Amino acid sequence: MADYILEMRGIEKSFGVPVLKNVDFRLKKGEVHALVGGNGAGKSTLMKIMTGVYSKDLGSILVDGQEKQIHDTHDARKNGIGMIFQELSLVPTMTVAENIYLGEEIVSKGLRDTRYMNRRAGEVLEELGIDVDPQAKVSSLSVGLSQMVEIAKAVAKEAAILVFDEPTASLSEAETRQLFKMIGNLKEKGVSMVYISHRMSEIMEIADSITILRDGTVVHVGAIADIDLDGIIAHMIGGTSDKKFDWVERKIDKSGADILTVEHLKVNAQIEDISFSLKKGEILGFAGLMGSGRTEIVETLFGLRSKMAGTIKLKGAQINPKSSKEAVDAGFALIPEDRRQKGLVLIHSVKENAILPIVSRLRAKGIFVDEKAADQIVENNIRQLNVRTDGIDKRINLLSGGNQQKIVIAKWLNMSTEIMMLDEPTAGVDVGAKAEIIDLIRGFADTGKGVIFISSELTELMAVCDRIMILYDGRISGELERKDIKTEEELQYAIQQK
Amino acid sequence: MQSNKSKKGIQWDKYMVYVIFVVVFVLFAVVLGDEGFLNPNNLINILRQTAMISIMAIAGTFVMAAGQIDLTVGSVTAMTAMIAALIIQSTDNIILAVAAGVGFGCAVGMINGLLVTRLKLPAFLATLGMMQIVRGAAMWITDTAAVPIGNAAFNKIFGIGSVAGIPVLILWTILFYIAGILLFNKTAFGRHTLATGGNEMSAIYSGIKTAKVKVIAFTMSGAFAAFAGIMYAGRMQAGRYSYGDGDEMSVIASVVLGGTSMAGGTGSVIGALFGSILMGMINNALILAGLSSAQQTMVKGAIIILAVAISNLTQRKKER
Numbered sequence: 100m101a102d103y104i105l106e107m108r109g110i111e112k113s114f115g116v117p118v119l120k121n122v123d124f125r126l127k128k129g130e131v132h133a134l135v136g137g138n139g140a141g142k143s144t145l146m147k148i149m150t151g152v153y154s155k156d157l158g159s160i161l162v163d164g165q166e167k168q169i170h171d172t173h174d175a176r177k178n179g180i181g182m183i184f185q186e187l188s189l190v191p192t193m194t195v196a197e198n199i200y201l202g203e204e205i206v207s208k209g210l211r212d213t214r215y216m217n218r219r220a221g222e223v224l225e226e227l228g229i230d231v232d233p234q235a236k237v238s239s240l241s242v243g244l245s246q247m248v249e250i251a252k253a254v255a256k257e258a259a260i261l262v263f264d265e266p267t268a269s270l271s272e273a274e275t276r277q278l279f280k281m282i283g284n285l286k287e288k289g290v291s292m293v294y295i296s297h298r299m300s301e302i303m304e305i306a307d308s309i310t311i312l313r314d315g316t317v318v319h320v321g322a323i324a325d326i327d328l329d330g331i332i333a334h335m336i337g338g339t340s341d342k343k344f345d346w347v348e349r350k351i352d353k354s355g356a357d358i359l360t361v362e363h364l365k366v367n368a369q370i371e372d373i374s375f376s377l378k379k380g381e382i383l384g385f386a387g388l389m390g391s392g393r394t395e396i397v398e399t400l401f402g403l404r405s406k407m408a409g410t411i412k413l414k415g416a417q418i419n420p421k422s423s424k425e426a427v428d429a430g431f432a433l434i435p436e437d438r439r440q441k442g443l444v445l446i447h448s449v450k451e452n453a454i455l456p457i458v459s460r461l462r463a464k465g466i467f468v469d470e471k472a473a474d475q476i477v478e479n480n481i482r483q484l485n486v487r488t489d490g491i492d493k494r495i496n497l498l499s500g501g502n503q504q505k506i507v508i509a510k511w512l513n514m515s516t517e518i519m520m521l522d523e524p525t526a527g528v529d530v531g532a533k534a535e536i537i538d539l540i541r542g543f544a545d546t547g548k549g550v551i552f553i554s555s556e557l558t559e560l561m562a563v564c565d566r567i568m569i570l571y572d573g574r575i576s577g578e579l580e581r582k583d584i585k586t587e588e589e590l591q592y593a594i595q596q597k
Numbered sequence: 598m599q600s601n602k603s604k605k606g607i608q609w610d611k612y613m614v615y616v617i618f619v620v621v622f623v624l625f626a627v628v629l630g631d632e633g634f635l636n637p638n639n640l641i642n643i644l645r646q647t648a649m650i651s652i653m654a655i656a657g658t659f660v661m662a663a664g665q666i667d668l669t670v671g672s673v674t675a676m677t678a679m680i681a682a683l684i685i686q687s688t689d690n691i692i693l694a695v696a697a698g699v700g701f702g703c704a705v706g707m708i709n710g711l712l713v714t715r716l717k718l719p720a721f722l723a724t725l726g727m728m729q730i731v732r733g734a735a736m737w738i739t740d741t742a743a744v745p746i747g748n749a750a751f752n753k754i755f756g757i758g759s760v761a762g763i764p765v766l767i768l769w770t771i772l773f774y775i776a777g778i779l780l781f782n783k784t785a786f787g788r789h790t791l792a793t794g795g796n797e798m799s800a801i802y803s804g805i806k807t808a809k810v811k812v813i814a815f816t817m818s819g820a821f822a823a824f825a826g827i828m829y830a831g832r833m834q835a836g837r838y839s840y841g842d843g844d845e846m847s848v849i850a851s852v853v854l855g856g857t858s859m860a861g862g863t864g865s866v867i868g869a870l871f872g873s874i875l876m877g878m879i880n881n882a883l884i885l886a887g888l889s890s891a892q893q894t895m896v897k898g899a900i901i902i903l904a905v906a907i908s909n910l911t912q913r914k915k916e917r
Contacts, residue, residue: 403801427804441802444795446862455792455803459785467783510803 103161104128104291105180105260110148110158118144120315122158126260129289131282133302133323136312137335138556142295145312146262149293150182151175181258183249183266191238195231196220199252223255224248227281243274250281254290261285262293267301268389271369272572279305297388297555299328299595313337332591336557346562348582349541351381356415358549359518364409366395370573373409377518377549382540384564385553386594391570393553394436397520401433402426413517427456430517434507434524436553442507443495450477450491453506457513480509485535501532508539519543520551525559537563557587557594569593613907614855614871621875625882632885639881641764647877648766649674649825650844654851654869655777656821659814660720661852662781664794664861667815668724669709670822670848672732673702674841677826679735681751682744682836691751699823705731706819710812728845735838744836756831766828773821774870781866790814794861850901851876876900 105126112119119141126132136142147153149160151172159166162178169175175182189198196213199220205212220233229247237245246266253261263282267275282292282305296302302309302323309326311319311334319326319334357376365371370392377383385393398404400411402420411418413429420426426433435441443452454461454473461476463469477491484505488498495503504524511519521540525533540563544550554560560567561584569577577593584590625634633639653670660667677698684694705727712723746752758765781787792800793807800807822841829840853859854875855868879900883893 401802422806423801424804424806433802435802440796441798444792444799444862446795447791451788451791455788455800455805458788461785466785467779468785468788470783 102127102164104163105149106161106164107145107149108159108161110145110160111156112141112144112148112153113156118315119148119155122312122315122317123320124149124310124317125320126291126293127308128291129286130307131286131292131294131305133306133309134293134295134312135299135302135309135331135335139314140312140335141315142312143264146182146264146293146295149175150180150262152182176256176258179257179259180262181253181256181260182262183246183253183264189237189245189249189252192236194234194236195224195240195248195251196233198237198248199223199233199255201252203256220251220255223251227251227254227284228277229281241274243270243277246270246274247278247281250285254285258290260291260293262295264295265297265389266294267296267298270390275301299331302331303328311335328592328595329588332588336587336591346581347541349380349382349544349565351378351565353378355379357412358414360410360412360415361400362410362412364396364399364411365407366392366399366404366573367407370395371408373575375568375575375578377551379547379549380544382544382550382552382563382565384560384567385551385570386557386560386567386590387570388594389555390572392573393570394522396570397433397522397551397553400426400518400520401431403433427514430515432511432514432516432519434504434511434519434521436522436526438500438504438507438527443503445494445496447495448492449481449486449488449495449498449506450474452495453477453480453491453509453513456510476513477509480506480513484509484512484539499529499532501528501536504528504532504536505539508536512543516548518549518551520553522553523555524552525554525556533559557590561587561590571597612856614868614875617854618871618875621878625878629882629885634882634885639885641767643877643881644770644874645764645766646881647873648770649828649841650847650851650876651770651870651873652773652828653818653822653825653844653848654855654873655773655866656814656818657848657852658777658781658855658857658864658866658869659787659790660818661849661857661859662794662861662864663790663811663814664797665713665720665811665814666724666849666859667706667709667818668721668845669705669727669731670818670825671841671844672728672735673705673819673822674826674829674844675838676705676731676735676738677702677823678830678833678836678840679738679744679838680836681827681830682746683738685746685748685751686744689748691748691754694751695827698827699820702819702821702823702826703816704819706816706822707812709819710815713815714808714811732838739838741838746830746834746836752831752834754831755827756829756834766832769824769828770870773824774866777866781864786810786813791862791864794864796862846901847873847876847897850897854900854907 103125107124110119110122122145124145134142144153148155151169151174154170160169167178190201196217200216205216217233224231224233229251231240231244231248237248266278270278285292294306306323308322310317311331313335318337355378358379359377362374364373373396387393395404399406402422402425418429420429439445454477458468461469461473474491481488486502486505488502495506524536528536537559540550540552552564565581567579567581568575576597579593657667680701681694681698684697709724709727712718713720754765760768789805789810792805793810797807826840830836851872852869854872855865857864880893883896
């Protein structure tokens, strides 16, 4: 019997730039091992190598003391490694039992043995303490229960190692409790688990040991009993804080009238009592963990969700945008989190994307679009935002992530935008473009407009915001003036508090 | 050299229809020259026969560029022809007949649009159902009897007349294409349509009311089909429930041949014109070559498969 059920030694991986540098990771049998690190520290990459989604450049993986080659997810499963994906991988139109046995149906006499599979699935669910009818359709289950079924699916396939990637992000408090109970059950059965989360309180509660990654290297390994929250945060942030994004204190007229006032906004049952205001020229940051409600709030302001209660005032006048068009007409802009899904029409050109919101206002004679003016606007955007492209007619999906994002922002600079809301605007953007985008946001705010800036990257929030609002589970849990925040650790600490 | 090649690959679907058009035309001119394919009367005849499909293909381009599909157009031509014929018969008022017919087309299109946007039905199923309802209504209104149109002016304006030697059917087609091309290429609505089909989510996040775009596209499709129905009525000097049988398929094939992707987001109105004429040309050639109508139908089917296959291939090339 080996000391470790799973051992990763000297793992290296690079996507052009090195992402993992000589990483060792060791998992004991029957333990819950927390994997912690900031965005881009390499957690997900390491786990994707373990579960066969990516291949490693160097290093070795040992399962039960024996070296194994894991080339794809199938190899991983053969070795008893299962991953619980953030995006659920269940087929909603099929039953729970059908999903559990998907791809490995039990067959007798050439037909699916439905009765056996239903019974066996029922047993697995009961063992795990999941109260679900194996014959229920997955589409009828809550997100929380679906996640439990996903776990049952891995357990039914006799996974000895389970990887959880932010499992509680979309779960309610009660569902989280149930998940933890289940993790406890699995532990007793000798299943080993890797638990990735940004929620330190959860990690302190459920994990036995911890590995902390920073910039692709392991900076700390140990028992959870030997470390506290401050210690974890110190290791995560360390001394390598990105010096590229320096904060520049900006002058804001605090005595002036609010450009935006939101009072007691209720988005849904989870997200309520959201009140804040924004001054002319101010950049307000929204900080919080995944699932804290940041995106939902800006989507509500943008008319994409209907609010259940509360008031929104733009320059003192109450507004109630019921569609994105009404919000845009009022002067709102939203740079959405998912650039490819929501920000761009990938099969269209740079020009078509950049002029999409404004095209109905670009009229030369009668009803026709003024193409010359449109070309000029886009040419200007490209010059001013330093977009690297062969021309305005190039297909947008051929541009790099950073240049694509500049075009998404350009869409709204071309409009008479009063309030720009940016949801994770630098995700998947290289460092150079990141700095440019941050400058752009500052420049926009300097013209007396308002900015709401959402980011999971604390360095960025610290660099660009004048004030940071902290959200926790759909409520405002704190608010900090930027000049009162001395270190990133302070901010990280604040985010973890209820 | 390499980049030149790949550029051609991307543009291939845009110009495909013109290349095929020229190749097929030359082929028929050589093979069927003796049967009178190149005779000016025959060529004008092709254009006349395809006029209705051509006009419906304009609106079809909008519908498909928005990522939708409209199967009702064929049955709308039949019901509109019946309505127009009955109104001419009872009132002899051309304006009333045309207004009622086009109004009916708009109504069907709008219902299609609302079924898709409000009830969230897939366009294929919503318009499949509407197609049956409208076709059934066209049969029911006179118990399948044809309604002759005695108004010579109506027949001349919409069907059999000509101006300066050019048949009115061709003139109407030209008129509609000018309007369609301007609307598609030069207005904000054309851009909004492409964005809706290209990525509806992004369009919504850009402040576009995509539901409105879809309803307008369907309404246009109904209106254009209604006008095609009036042309059928004028040309045949009667209303018949059987008009436009299978036209929805010819329209879809024309639009896709013209370079509009079934998935939405791309499209060309002028391409649809060439697509429909190409189909008409092939039809004509099959008759000249002495094929039976059964054989013609089979070849038509093969053309539709070919069109969709090419659309898919070029689509896949793009994704690479």
